[in-house]
Amino acid sequence: MNKNECPKCNGTEFGEGTDFMAVKPLDKKLSVGSNKIFTFCLNCGEVVSTRIEDPGKFRK
Numbered sequence: 001m002n003k004n005e006c007p008k009c010n011g012t013e014f015g016e017g018t019d020f021m022a023v024k025p026l027d028k029k030l031s032v033g034s035n036k037i038f039t040f041c042l043n044c045g046e047v048v049s050t051r052i053e054d055p056g057k058f059r060k
Contacts (some may be wrong), residue, residue, distance in 0.1 A: 011043030018053070025058050033057065 002021035005012055022033030034057045
């Protein structure tokens with residue numbers, strides 16, 4: 001798979017979005033956490049990447 005190509009439909013246009021449900025550290029119950037950012041194909045909707053907006057919040 002080319003990095004700039006959808007593995008499902010071979011589309012080449014992508015968008016990014018979030019579901020506003022934060023990922024929280026398991027050991028910090030009161031943490032606000034960080035949003036998930038999804039990269040998805042604008043042709044078929046296949047999610048090709050999920051990342052954390054601020055991974056620094058998970059450092060100990």
